[in-house]
Amino acid sequence: MPSKRRARMRGYLFLLPSLIGTGGFVLIPFLDVVRRSFLQAVGNGFVGLENYRMVLANKAFRLAAGNTVRFMLTCLPLLLILSLSLAVMVRKADRFQRWVKTGFLLPMAIPAASVVIFFKLVFDERGWLGRLMGALGMEAVDWLASDWAFWVLVACYIWKNLGYDIILWLAGLGAIPLEQYEAARVQGAGEWACFWYITLPQLKETVFVTGLLSFVNAFRVFREAYLLAGDYPHESIYMLQHLFNNWFVNLDIQKMTAAAVMLVMVTGAAIVPLSIGKGEMDEKS
Amino acid sequence: MRNHSVRRWVIRGILSAVFSIMVFPLFMLLVNSLMGKQELLKTFGAVLADSGEYAGMRIFPAYPTLRAYVRLLLDSPEYFTAFWNSMIQTAGVIFGQLLAAVPAAWAFAQFHFPGKRILWLVYMILMILPFQVTMVSGYLVLNAAGLMDTRAAVILPGIFSTLPVFILRKTFAGIPGEILEAARIDGAGDLRIFFGIGIPLGVPGIFSVIVLSFLEYWNAIEQPMTYLKTKSLWPLSLYLPQMIGSETAAAFAASIVTLLPAVLLFFWGQAYLEQGIVASGRL
Numbered sequence: 191m192p193s194k195r196r197a198r199m200r201g202y203l204f205l206l207p208s209l210i211g212t213g214g215f216v217l218i219p220f221l222d223v224v225r226r227s228f229l230q231a232v233g234n235g236f237v238g239l240e241n242y243r244m245v246l247a248n249k250a251f252r253l254a255a256g257n258t259v260r261f262m263l264t265c266l267p268l269l270l271i272l273s274l275s276l277a278v279m280v281r282k283a284d285r286f287q288r289w290v291k292t293g294f295l296l297p298m299a300i301p302a303a304s305v306v307i308f309f310k311l312v313f314d315e316r317g318w319l320g321r322l323m324g325a326l327g328m329e330a331v332d333w334l335a336s337d338w339a340f341w342v343l344v345a346c347y348i349w350k351n352l353g354y355d356i357i358l359w360l361a362g363l364g365a366i367p368l369e370q371y372e373a374a375r376v377q378g379a380g381e382w383a384c385f386w387y388i389t390l391p392q393l394k395e396t397v398f399v400t401g402l403l404s405f406v407n408a409f410r411v412f413r414e415a416y417l418l419a420g421d422y423p424h425e426s427i428y429m430l431q432h433l434f435n436n437w438f439v440n441l442d443i444q445k446m447t448a449a450a451v452m453l454v455m456v457t458g459a460a461i462v463p464l465s466i467g468k469g470e471m472d473e474k475s
Numbered sequence: 476m477r478n479h480s481v482r483r484w485v486i487r488g489i490l491s492a493v494f495s496i497m498v499f500p501l502f503m504l505l506v507n508s509l510m511g512k513q514e515l516l517k518t519f520g521a522v523l524a525d526s527g528e529y530a531g532m533r534i535f536p537a538y539p540t541l542r543a544y545v546r547l548l549l550d551s552p553e554y555f556t557a558f559w560n561s562m563i564q565t566a567g568v569i570f571g572q573l574l575a576a577v578p579a580a581w582a583f584a585q586f587h588f589p590g591k592r593i594l595w596l597v598y599m600i601l602m603i604l605p606f607q608v609t610m611v612s613g614y615l616v617l618n619a620a621g622l623m624d625t626r627a628a629v630i631l632p633g634i635f636s637t638l639p640v641f642i643l644r645k646t647f648a649g650i651p652g653e654i655l656e657a658a659r660i661d662g663a664g665d666l667r668i669f670f671g672i673g674i675p676l677g678v679p680g681i682f683s684v685i686v687l688s689f690l691e692y693w694n695a696i697e698q699p700m701t702y703l704k705t706k707s708l709w710p711l712s713l714y715l716p717q718m719i720g721s722e723t724a725a726a727f728a729a730s731i732v733t734l735l736p737a738v739l740l741f742f743w744g745q746a747y748l749e750q751g752i753v754a755s756g757r758l
Binding site: 211279310316349462 | 483486487489490493494496497498500501503504519521522523527528529530532574575576578579581582583585586587588589591594596597598599600601603604605606607608609610611612613614615616631632634635637640665669690693694696697700701711712713715716719726727730731733734737738740741742745748749752753755756757
């Protein structure tokens, strides 16, 4: 049935501009990246997994990957727990809800370049925080040139992303039917029991998605890190983003290609199972 | 119920405390931008100009003045070059995104076609990938096309970000099937339905994309830093931090002017921003 087949292909008509662009700028070049990751820098000889071995053995890579993992493991749980608790409170804030949300989302709109000078005032050795420490009789530190740099960055990240995550939680919380709470209360369940037995189980998917998006957004903390501390910051915040940037400056294409392929595999491993589960649901609806 | 009202006040207290922390940086930038040069040096000399013992803090300047803004307006042509670079870059990306993503989202929302599920999965992975991953592949194409160090190097790859497709698909999928069915019975073709019904009903999604993309590309640092060498092409996000080092007197005013377009758009479109965030969470 030719007309039926034509009907099946009509979707591509609309998809085409986007498909050509993503194909041309991302997908096809990425295949080239995969190919190059198995080749020698000069002469294009096939070297198998040599580039991968080189990246994994690279000292800077180990430092950067370790820091990135440490950063994720620290700031993701912190951000998720903090934003969920605040979201639960925001729901109870009836009259002030609008105001509170505006305030929480505002940091999203402030470019990194603009707040850098504020962060300098706070975290400089002779800045506000140093002054406070001095007043309390403690030694002032150059926060960004010490192990504290890591925590400065965690603070920046949470400040920037708190509102985003709260909105995601609010959407998830709003989807839980109110009757369930009423039924539980009638049977004498307290606030905490309601949260533990009704709210949390139904937030499973929101937890996953919010975690995933927060993970992606965590890569953007490079903006603040770079503007505050430059190409080679204190080693506690030297992350994969810095490494990629420095490899790029040196045009170290071989290492970049191998590392990029590995990063895609890690990200893909997180998302493919989710989408397979979701895909089946979408087919039904 | 005394217990109840105590708890309500505790919640209010916590929320106000966090609220203050969130808006504090903007407040401080705004207040400091009204300081004159002398007061600025006296208060923040320790940090900005290496004089004095510690940085001070003022909730309001002793002698408020707009001189820093005047100075910025009259004496810093480079700043405005960077401002326009940011505008061109951001507007270019958003315009292109809408041209590509609106029909693509329509395809995913309204049509069944072979390979749809696998393509959707690919789009989803592309949305999640951090810039650093696509940095090399982007470079390989831009270099081959001779586009490195041009505005197009930042704009073109930005156009094909897949996040807008996600947000818009969500909006389009919410259009009731009966409306489309009725139009089809009246003999409207695919294009008529798309332009006559899809786009008008998709306006909230389009606004969400505009707000989210503006905030993202106005603040873009990685892409211009990687693909632009010529400083006269730099957007504010790269130029401003450099300028702060050399022109302390106008630093706060420059920071305020830089964030102004983004913050104004935010106040106008907060509802659309929230819808966009919620849509990004429905993978």
